[in-house]
Amino acid sequence: MSFGGFYGPTTEPQSHALLAAALDLGIDHVDTANVYGMGVSETVIGSFLRGRKGPPPFRIATKGAITRDADGRRRYDNTAAHLGRELDGSLKRLGVESVDLYYVHRRDPSLPIEDVAETMAxxxxxxxIRAIGFSEIAPYSLRRAVAVQPVAAVQSEYSLATRLPELGxxxxxEALGVTLVAFSPVARALLTDRPPTPEHAMTSQFxxxxxxxxxxxxxxxxxxxDEFRRLAADMGTSAAALAIAWLLARSxxxxxxxxxxxxxxLKELAAGAELELDAEDLRRIETILPIGWAAGDRYSEEQSIGPERYC
Known part of the structure; x- marks a missing residue:
């Protein structure tokens, strides 16, 4: 999403440098979507891949289903025709014949999820595609989809600031053998050493x-x-790395x-995969940021349209 300018301006060379650094760090999974910059993110990843020889060095995941009506209002289309067109467009921008994982970005409640799983199959x-996924669906929807077609992954917001996934x-x-792909794991920079200032927040539409x-x-x-940042410093690491390590310790x-x-x-984030937290570390983190610490909901009412609510 960052490649598409969602959190601020960037350039193709900067994004290419990030992808190269990711490979150097041993990161081999890249997640994008057709709506990140309205195709920009996929195009940037595609140009990086074309500049290299051999097969893609990443496992590539992308998404489709978010669109807009004639009035510019966001809506969700899970029909076979729409998802097929969007997938073909993604493959073209990425410059690949297939992707490792394709998500339904948001569920269209007018269609049974079983039918959507059949389309993805x-x-x-x-x-x-090699595997299917869903983003922001409820546990009961996941069970219905898995009954039709194996689901490799469900993508949902999950971090120390957003604990909803723990309620089902x-x-x-875990029970179904599905990977939970946690987006915004550092809470949109709140759990980093350089959190957004009020001045920066005023420049972001989101x-x-x-x-x-x-x-x-x-x-x-x-x-x-701030207390969490001080704890990370006391432990000799960054807040971002500690937030990632906490999440990896959950399941x-x-x-x-x-x-x-x-x-x-990127290097700070990747360092979190090398941290091993013991019971005392986890206790200290939970004391500072217990469940429900964050002020405000994770989404506004308008932003909440689309993700399935289950609690």
Whole structure:
């Protein structure tokens, strides 16, 4: 998403440098979507891949289903025709014949999820994708989909600031052998050493309307996470690395997908995979940031349209 300018301006050379650094760090999974920059993210990844020889060095995941009506309002289309067109467009931008994982980015409630799983299974049979996934679905929907077609992954927001997946989704993924791909694992930079300032939040269209980044909530969240930053420093690491390490300690089913525009931040995030937290470390983290610490919901009412609610 960062390649598409969601959190601020960037360039293709900067994104290419990030991808090269990821490979140097042993990172081999890249997650994108057709709507990140309206094709920009996929195009940038595709140009990086074309500049290299041999097969793609990454396991590539992308998504489809989000679109807009004639009035510009966001809607979700899970029909076979729409998902097929979007997938073909993604493959063209990426410059590959198939992707390792294709997600339904948001569920269209007008269609039974069993039918959508059948559509995705067709893409597997056609050789265009190797596995299917869903983003922001509820545990009960996951169970229905798995009954039709194996689901490799479910993508959902999960971090020390957003613990909702622990109320059913983590457990369902563990029981069904599904990977829980955790996006925004450092809480959109709140859990880093360089959290968004009120001035920065004013420049972000997303943060301008997001409850956690508008006042007075932002100031409250910055003050609360200051303690977490001090703890990370005491432990000799960065806040971002500690947040990633905490998430990896939650369940073997969890794979975090942090986003960034800078190589330095990427290295901080990757360092979290090398940290081993013991019971006392986890206790200290939970004392500072217990369940429910964050001020404000993770999404505004408008941003909440699409993700399935289950609690």
């Amino acid at each position: 067709g893409f597997v049979k056609a050789g265009k 989704l983590v457990q369902a993924c 943060m301008l309307s997001n409850p956690r980044f508008t006042e007075p909530n932002l100031s409250l969240n910055l003050a609360r996470t 073997p089913a969890v794979v975090p997908i942090p986003g960034t525009r800078t190589v330095g931040h």
